[in-house]
Amino acid sequence: MQDMTVLIVDDDTFITNLTTRMLKKLGIERVRSAKDGHDGLSEIGTDKPDVILCDLNMPGMDGLEFLRHLGEDKIGSGIILVSGEDKRVLQTATQLAKAHHLNVLGSLQKPIKPVPLKVLLDKFDEQQSASRRGPITLLTLEAVQEGLHNGRIDVFFQPKVSVPDRRLVGVEALVRWRSEDGRLIPPIAFLPVVEENGLIDDLTAQVFQIAVGAAADWVQSGLNIKVAVNFSVDSLTRFDLVDFLVGTARDKGIDPDKLILEVTESRIMEEVTTPWKS
Incomplete structure (x- = not known):
């Protein structure tokens, strides 16, 4: 997990700073941020992160529009959806993101808590370990x-x-x-x-x-x-x-x-x- 790069896409500076501190306590030093979807796409164009924490409600380009662009660009980063809205909103957004073949690790309601965040980051780590073990052979x-x-x-x-x-x-x-x-x-x-x-x-x-x-x-x-x-x-x-x-x-x-x-x-x-x- 220490080698992971995380991009936080959120217009709330307080939430971004709080999440950054959580990530660094988990041993993740490479943390970047973007204030909306436009900035997020620019950051990804510069250097693709391993994991993206994406807020759904942002000015400019909101989270759903941002995710649509990620789907079109076939971004392989792990996606964690974040919102202060009702859990059903997160569930719907998660389904839409998966429909666009994004690697959705899960979703978190604000305020973000360290334990659920670590669970989703561990999930990405396990995916990476599995990919290093080689391709899966389908049963006949x-x-x-x-x-x-x-x-x-x-x-x-x-x-x-x-x-x-x-x-x-x-x-x-x-x-x-x-x-x-x-x-x-x-x-x-x-x-x-x-x-x-x-x-x-x-x-x-x-x-x-x-x-x-x-x-x-x-x-x-x-x-x-x-x-x-x-x-x-x-x-x-x-x-x-x-x-x-x-x-x-x-x-x-x-x-x-x-x-x-x-x-x-x-x-x-x-x-x-x-x-x-x-």
Whole structure:
């Protein structure tokens, strides 16, 4: 992380100075700043940063317009979106940025806090380490079909913690693939094959059933939290979707209200890039 270069794009000098101090406490010495999107593009043209912290509300060129330019220029920097607005605004901006194939590390609400900031910077560090390990080889269609049939799906649970009181409020189910020799294979190596060959319903159903089973075990042990499962927009077209979801939950003795469906961007966001061009 010490070798990282960070660009802060924010018109608020106080926030910029505060964030700069946080970054330097984390060991990041190369910190630059820009007061709006125009200045940000100039800074990037001079020397591309590793990570860009971008405020959404700025005079001149605002954050969304700035992100649109980054998408057109195919900037590979890690992007952290920042705003004092409602969390839903940040979520929408994040989806739009991902739709333009930007490397969005996540978003932060103002005032920025050191721990969530470090988490997102660590995420970029991990991406860099992964890229140095070499390219990912996609699984073959035959391997995917065999794995779905023989239960090679593994599900891990990422905790969701309330930052103010550090309370566990839920988990998100993350799918991985277990190879024959026991290695864990990341989604980037199998999800494209799953989606392109119409197998996403099978995969999602298995992940959902595993997640609901885990939730049932937690409830029995006294841990009453929400469980989020990613769903492709393609899976939402199933006529029996509601029956499947509610039936699976009830079979395991879980209140359906404890389950959250998070629609992934890979398909649906292909259709929402137009607003940035209008």
